[in-house]
Amino acid sequence: MTVTAIGSAVRRKEDHRFITGKGQYTDDINRPGQTHAYFLRSPHAHATLKKVDIARAKTMPGVVAIYTGDDVAADKVGGLICGWMIHSKDGTPMRAGPHPILAQGKVRYVGDHVAVVVAETLAQAKDAAEAIDVDYGVLPANVDTAGAQAKGAPEVHSEAPNNTVYDWHIGDKAATEAAFKAAKHVTKLDIVNNRLVPNAMEPRAAVGEYDAGNDALTLYTTSQNPHVARLIMSAFLGIAPEHKLRVIAPDVGGGFGSKIFVYAEETVCVWAARKCGRPVKWTADRTEEFLCVAHGRDHVTRAELATDAEGKITGLRVKTIANMGAYLSTFASSVPTYLYATLLSGQYAIPNIYAEVDAVYTNTSPVDAYRGAGRPEATFVVERLVEAAAREIGMDPAAFRKRNFVSKFPHQTPVIMNYDAGDYKASLVKAMDMADVKGFGKRKREAAKQGKLRGLGYSTYIEACGIAPSQAVGSLGAGVGLWESAEVRVNPVGTVEVLTGSHSHGQGHETTFAQLVSSRLGISIDNVSIVHGDTDKVQFGMGTYGSRSGAVGMSAISKALDKIEAKAKKVAAHVLEAAEADIDFKDGQFTVKGTDKSVDFGTVALNAYIAHKFNPQELEPGLKEGSFYDPTNFTFPAGCHICEIEVDQETGVASIVKWTAVDDFGNVINPMIVEGQVHGGIAQGVGQALLESAIYNKDGQLVTASFMDYAMPRAHDLPSFDVGMTVTPCPSNPLGIKGCGEAGAIASPPAVINALTDALGTENVPMPATPQVLWQVIQRQSKMAKAAE
Amino acid sequence: MYPFKYHKAATVRGAVAILKKAEEPKLLAGGQTLIPTMKQRLASPKALVDLAGAGLSGIEQKGRTIVIGAMTTHAEVANSAVVQAAIPALAKLAGHIGDPQVRHRGTIGGSVANNDPAADYPAALMALGATVHTNKRKLAAEEFFAGLFSTALDEDEIVTKVAFPVPGKAGYVKFPNPASRYAIVGVFVAKKGRSVRVAVTGAGSDGVFRHEAMEEALGKRFNPKSLDGIATPAGNLNGDIHASAEYRAHLIGVIAKRAVAAAA
Amino acid sequence: MPTVTLTVNGRQVSADVDARTLLVQFLRENLRLTGTHVGCDTSQCGACVVHVDGKAVKSCTTFAVQCEGADVVTIEGLAKDGKLHPMQEAFREHHGLQCGFCTPGMIMSAVDIVNRKGAVDEATIREELEGNICRCTGYHNIVRAVEAGALAMTGKAPARQAAE
Ligand SMILES: Cc1cc2nc3c(=O)[nH]c(=O)nc-3n(C[C@H](O)[C@H](O)[C@H](O)COP(=O)(O)OP(=O)(O)OC[C@H]3O[C@@H](n4cnc5c(N)ncnc54)[C@H](O)[C@@H]3O)c2cc1C
Numbered sequence A: 001m002t003v004t005a006i007g008s009a010v011r012r013k014e015d016h017r018f019i020t021g022k023g024q025y026t027d028d029i030n031r032p033g034q035t036h037a038y039f040l041r042s043p044h045a046h047a048t049l050k051k052v053d054i055a056r057a058k059t060m061p062g063v064v065a066i067y068t069g070d071d072v073a074a075d076k077v078g079g080l081i082c083g084w085m086i087h088s089k090d091g092t093p094m095r096a097g098p099h100p101i102l103a104q105g106k107v108r109y110v111g112d113h114v115a116v117v118v119a120e121t122l123a124q125a126k127d128a129a130e131a132i133d134v135d136y137g138v139l140p141a142n143v144d145t146a147g148a149q150a151k152g153a154p155e156v157h158s159e160a161p162n163n164t165v166y167d168w169h170i171g172d173k174a175a176t177e178a179a180f181k182a183a184k185h186v187t188k189l190d191i192v193n194n195r196l197v198p199n200a201m202e203p204r205a206a207v208g209e210y211d212a213g214n215d216a217l218t219l220y221t222t223s224q225n226p227h228v229a230r231l232i233m234s235a236f237l238g239i240a241p242e243h244k245l246r247v248i249a250p251d252v253g254g255g256f257g258s259k260i261f262v263y264a265e266e267t268v269c270v271w272a273a274r275k276c277g278r279p280v281k282w283t284a285d286r287t288e289e290f291l292c293v294a295h296g297r298d299h300v301t302r303a304e305l306a307t308d309a310e311g312k313i314t315g316l317r318v319k320t321i322a323n324m325g326a327y328l329s330t331f332a333s334s335v336p337t338y339l340y341a342t343l344l345s346g347q348y349a350i351p352n353i354y355a356e357v358d359a360v361y362t363n364t365s366p367v368d369a370y371r372g373a374g375r376p377e378a379t380f381v382v383e384r385l386v387e388a389a390a391r392e393i394g395m396d397p398a399a400f401r402k403r404n405f406v407s408k409f410p411h412q413t414p415v416i417m418n419y420d421a422g423d424y425k426a427s428l429v430k431a432m433d434m435a436d437v438k439g440f441g442k443r444k445r446e447a448a449k450q451g452k453l454r455g456l457g458y459s460t461y462i463e464a465c466g467i468a469p470s471q472a473v474g475s476l477g478a479g480v481g482l483w484e485s486a487e488v489r490v491n492p493v494g495t496v497e498v499l500t501g502s503h504s505h506g507q508g509h510e511t512t513f514a515q516l517v518s519s520r521l522g523i524s525i526d527n528v529s530i531v532h533g534d535t536d537k538v539q540f541g542m543g544t545y546g547s548r549s550g551a552v553g554m555s556a557i558s559k560a561l562d563k564i565e566a567k568a569k570k571v572a573a574h575v576l577e578a579a580e581a582d583i584d585f586k587d588g589q590f591t592v593k594g595t596d597k598s599v600d601f602g603t604v605a606l607n608a609y610i611a612h613k614f615n616p617q618e619l620e621p622g623l624k625e626g627s628f629y630d631p632t633n634f635t636f637p638a639g640c641h642i643c644e645i646e647v648d649q650e651t652g653v654a655s656i657v658k659w660t661a662v663d664d665f666g667n668v669i670n671p672m673i674v675e676g677q678v679h680g681g682i683a684q685g686v687g688q689a690l691l692e693s694a695i696y697n698k699d700g701q702l703v704t705a706s707f708m709d710y711a712m713p714r715a716h717d718l719p720s721f722d723v724g725m726t727v728t729p730c731p732s733n734p735l736g737i738k739g740c741g742e743a744g745a746i747a748s749p750p751a752v753i754n755a756l757t758d759a760l761g762t763e764n765v766p767m768p769a770t771p772q773v774l775w776q777v778i779q780r781q782s783k784m785a786k787a788a789e
Numbered sequence B: 001m002y003p004f005k006y007h008k009a010a011t012v013r014g015a016v017a018i019l020k021k022a023e024e025p026k027l028l029a030g031g032q033t034l035i036p037t038m039k040q041r042l043a044s045p046k047a048l049v050d051l052a053g054a055g056l057s058g059i060e061q062k063g064r065t066i067v068i069g070a071m072t073t074h075a076e077v078a079n080s081a082v083v084q085a086a087i088p089a090l091a092k093l094a095g096h097i098g099d100p101q102v103r104h105r106g107t108i109g110g111s112v113a114n115n116d117p118a119a120d121y122p123a124a125l126m127a128l129g130a131t132v133h134t135n136k137r138k139l140a141a142e143e144f145f146a147g148l149f150s151t152a153l154d155e156d157e158i159v160t161k162v163a164f165p166v167p168g169k170a171g172y173v174k175f176p177n178p179a180s181r182y183a184i185v186g187v188f189v190a191k192k193g194r195s196v197r198v199a200v201t202g203a204g205s206d207g208v209f210r211h212e213a214m215e216e217a218l219g220k221r222f223n224p225k226s227l228d229g230i231a232t233p234a235g236n237l238n239g240d241i242h243a244s245a246e247y248r249a250h251l252i253g254v255i256a257k258r259a260v261a262a263a264a
Numbered sequence C: 001m002p003t004v005t006l007t008v009n010g011r012q013v014s015a016d017v018d019a020r021t022l023l024v025q026f027l028r029e030n031l032r033l034t035g036t037h038v039g040c041d042t043s044q045c046g047a048c049v050v051h052v053d054g055k056a057v058k059s060c061t062t063f064a065v066q067c068e069g070a071d072v073v074t075i076e077g078l079a080k081d082g083k084l085h086p087m088q089e090a091f092r093e094h095h096g097l098q099c100g101f102c103t104p105g106m107i108m109s110a111v112d113i114v115n116r117k118g119a120v121d122e123a124t125i126r127e128e129l130e131g132n133i134c135r136c137t138g139y140h141n142i143v144r145a146v147e148a149g150a151l152a153m154t155g156k157a158p159a160r161q162a163a164e
C-alpha cells in the first residue's frame, strides 16, 4: 500500500472521468419529463415595461408555461440579495435597489430577464418567446463608470440617488494628507481597470425538479457553493425551506468567481419546476453568458504615491469609482471595498493610506467577484504606482521595491490587514535570477536591432486569502460566516469518505484532499473519496472561492482527522490491550510505546465498528468525525512575477517572450496542481492586460458579446511559464497553507503593463494593451519626440 | 434555429433544380458560416441544398492555371502539393483561415460566395486575377465581388470552381483580429510579368479592393521599399473596436510590405 | 423527418432527426454521449470537437444529416478495449486539464494534430490549437501533454518546424 505524501505531485484522481468524456456537468443531466426554459431578455439597456403580453405565445406549440415578473410577485418570491453590507462615510447603509428574478416594471440592462418560457423543446420555447408582445418604454442608458454620478445621468434605481450605492472610505485621511504635503515626490496615475467577462468554458446551466410526493425541490446547478445558494434561496427568496431544497453542483466547468453568485435563471428553474410540475432545464448559450453572467473589475481610479528623499514610501491615496452594474450581485459590494482597499499596502511598509470608493449603478450587467476579486485591482494600483515612482525618482524598480518591502512580521498595515509571514525579498531575488534580469540589457539591444521594443516589468504582489475569521468579516459587514466544514467517515474496511463544504470546479480537490487523508492516516489515496457539491450529502459548507479551499477547507479536514486519530487511538488501545497514553500512530500503524505490538489503521477501523473489544459505556462504536474550522486570520500569499515583452513598432503587436513567477503559497500539498493554478491565473491576467475587454456602447449594448469580439487568450497568445516557489509556512492554519487559486490573475496584469511601459518609455499604457492601443501609444510617443526636437 | 428541409444534390444540375423549386432555399457547402448564422437566427432558409455530393471538389493544374472545385476545403487547398508548388501563397492563405476544424469543412466556394469583408480568399482572387466559374458563366474576380457580403451571383447560380492563373510570385500576409482571427487587414500581392496586383481584404468598408497606388509602385520595382511613403486614405476603410480606420490604413502599408517580402 | 445512419465509435446508429439537429445535439441528446460539450455559439471554442471520417470538426457547426454514412469518433470512443489512448494518458500525466470542460475537444483536436502533422513542436502545437479555448490551464500543461502524446503516438521527437 502506498501512501501519498503531502508535497507529492500525484496525478489527479478525477481526471479519468474527464479524459474519457464521463464527467457529469449540469447540462449532461436530464430528468424524466423534463422541459426546457428560455428567457426572453431585454434588448434595451433601460426601459419601462409598458406591456408584457403572453397571450399569443401561450398558445404556441409545445408551450408548458410562461411566467413573468407578475407571477414572481404573486408568489411572493423575494429578490436576489447582496450579502455584504457596506456603510457610506456618513454611516448610512448602502442603497440597494430591488433585484427581482424576473423584471418588474422596468428592465435595467441588455439581457435583463423579462419572461421565461417553459416548453417541451428549446426550439419551441424560443419560438414562443419571439411571440411575446412587449412594449418597452425606452429610457436613456447610463453606462459610463466615471460618469454614472454626473448630474442628469439616467437613474438606474430610485433607491440610489446619483446612482451611488455607497461612498465608502478607509484609512486615516488627515495623516495621509499630511504625508503627501511633506513628500519629496508624488507619483500620480489615472487607472482604468477594464471590465472583464469571466467566461468559464462551461456556460451556466440549471435543472429544477419537483417531487410532489414529498413536496421537495432539487436544483442541479453550476455553482461554486451550493449550500450558500440553498441558504439564499430558502432564507431570502422563500423558494422552499432548506430541508425541502436540495442543491447539487455536479462537475462544474470552471467558475473563477462567476458561479459563486445566486442568479435569476437557476432560481427561476427551481421555482418554475414546482409551478408547472415538471423538471425545468436551462443552459445558457455563450451570448447569454456574455450578457448576464456577473462581470469582473471595472474600476476607474486616481492613485497617488508619496515618497521621501530616501525613496521610502510615505503615503498612498486612492479614489476609485467601482461599477456595480444594474443590480447588486451576491457579494458585489465587498469587492471594491474590503477585498480591494485592504490590499493597498501591497508588500510595502506604507505608514499612511487613505482610500475612497464610490460604488455606482449603471445599465450594464451586474459586476461581482472575478478571479482575485478586488485584489487584482489593488495590486494593479500599487504595482503600477511603485514602478512609475521608481522610474520617476530614478531608482531601479527592483531596488525601490526592496527598500520598501515589509520585512518584519507580523506587520500591521494601516488598512486592516495583519501580515503574518512572508519573505518578499526572497521571491524577488529568486525571480530576478530565474528571469536573468542581468542579461536583459543585452536582450533589449538585440531586439532593437530587429525593430522590436523590449521591456521588463515586475509585479511583487500580495493577496489576502482564505477569508477569514467569521467574527472579523462579520464586523466588516459580511452576511455569512466564512468557516468551512468537513466530515470524515471511516468505513469498517478502513476506506474513507470525506464530506467537504468546499467545491471543486477544476481545482483538483478529489486529489489534494485525498492526499491529506492518505498521508495522515497512512492509507492509499485510492481508498479515499471526496464528496462535495450536494447539500443532501454534505451538511453545510461555504464553497470555493477566494483561494480558500486549501487554507480553510483542508484545515477543517485536518481538524476532523485530529479527532479521528484521537478516537482511533482509543480503539487501538483496546485492540492492543494497552493504555491509550501509550499508543503512537505513525504511517498507518498504531503501536504501543516500548513494545513491538502494532495494529494497522484498517483493523482499528473494523474494530471501531464491530465494537467487540470495548465497552460502549466508555467508547461509542463507529469512526466518524466532523469539524467546523474558522480561520484565525487571512492568509497572505505573495510573490514576484516578471514579464519580458517585445513590441513590434510597426504594428503594435506585443508578444510575451518570457514569464517568470516565484510564488510563496506556504506549504504545498500538490505542486503539480498548484503550478497549474498559477498558469491559469497568469493566462487570465495576461488576457486582461493584452486582450480582454467588455465594451458597452452608449446605448448600453454589449459590443463584445461573443468570442468574435471578446478576445479570449488562446494557446499562441501565451508563452510557457517559468514557475518557481519560495516557502514561508502560514502560521495561522494547521497545514501552513496560504492558497494559490488567484495569485496568477492578481500578479500578472501589472507585470505586463510595467513591461510595456518600460518598453515604450511612457507610463500611459491602458489595458487591454491591444495592438491598436500600443500603436496609438507609439504614435503619440514619436509625435512627442518629434515635437521635442 | 428555424426548421428547414434538407436536400442533398448529386449534381450541380440537380442542385439548380432544387434551388428553383424549393421555398427560400440556400446552398450548404461547409456550413462554417451558414450554420453559425442560422443558429443565431440571423438566417432562416426554409430549405438547404447540400452540395457535398455534387462532385465539386478537387484541385487540378491546367497549363498555367490552377483550378479548384468549389467544394474543396481550405485544408485540401493548404495541403495540396499542386497548389504549394504553383502558388505557395495561396496554400499558405488557406492554411491560415480560421482553425484546423474550420479548415476541414469550410470551402473555397462557400467563402467566395459569402464574400465576408474580412475573409481571406477574396484577396487572393482579386490579386491573382482569378476567374469564378458558375453553372451559368465565368466571372472575373472584379465582377464577381460586389461589396459587403454580396456577389454577382443570381439566386439560382452556383459557384462550381475557381481558376487561378499561376503568378510569377505572390505573397499573402494577414493581420488577424485578436478575437475572431479573421483579417483586420490582409494583403495579397501577385506579380506576373511586369504587372503587379495588390488586393486588400479586411479593411475596406466596401469589401476587398485593389490598391492601385501600390500596384503602380511595385510594378516599377517589386520590393518592399517601393511602398515607402505610399499612404492609404482612411476615408473608405472600416473602423471598429479592434481597429480604427486610421490604424487599418497604417497596417495596410506595413502588411503590404511584409507580403512583398514574403512573396515567392 | 430525414433518417440519418452513421457509425459512432464503431457502432452503427440510425435515427429520424429534425434536419436542424446539429451533430453535437445528436450525440448528446439522441445518443447520450455527453462527453462532447458546447461552449459557444460562434464555432470558436472547440469544446465540441469530434472526428468525422478521421478529421477533427466542430460538431456544433455540422448538421447530423451531413454525416450520413460517416464514421464519427467522440471522446468516448477514443480508448480501445479499456486502454486509454496515449493522448488521454498524456493529458492526465501532464495535468493538461483542470475543470475538464474543454478537455474532450482538446484531446480530439490534439489527436488530429498528431495524425496530420506527426511529432510537433511547441510553436506548431500552439498554432494548431487555434480552435480550442481553455480558460483554466493557461495552455502550458496542454502543450506539454500534446508534446508527450505526440511522442507516444509517433515514437518520434519533433523535428523543428517552421512556425509561421
Ligand atoms: C471559427 C471560424 C473562423 C473563421 N475564420 C476565417 C478566417 O480567418 N478567414 C476566412 O476567410 N474565413 C473564416 N471563416 C469562414 C470560413 O472560411 C467559412 O468556411 C467560409 O466563409 C464559408 O465556407 P463554407 O464552405 O463553410 O460555406 P457555407 O457556410 O456552407 O456557406 C456560406 C454561404 O455561401 C453560400 N454558398 C456556399 N457554397 C456555394 C456555392 N458553391 N455557390 C454559391 N453559393 C454558395 C451559402 O449558401 C451561404 O450563403 C471562419 C469560420 C469560423 C467558423
Ligand code: FES
Residues within 6 Å of the ligand: C037, C038, C039, C040, C041, C042, C043, C044, C045, C046, C047, C048, C049, C058, C059, C060, C061
Ligand atoms: S461549441 Fe464552441 S466551437 Fe463548437
Ligand code: FES
Residues within 6 Å of the ligand: A201, A253, A254, A506, C096, C097, C098, C099, C100, C101, C102, C103, C133, C134, C135, C136, C137
Ligand atoms: S480545463 Fe477548464 S476550460 Fe480547459
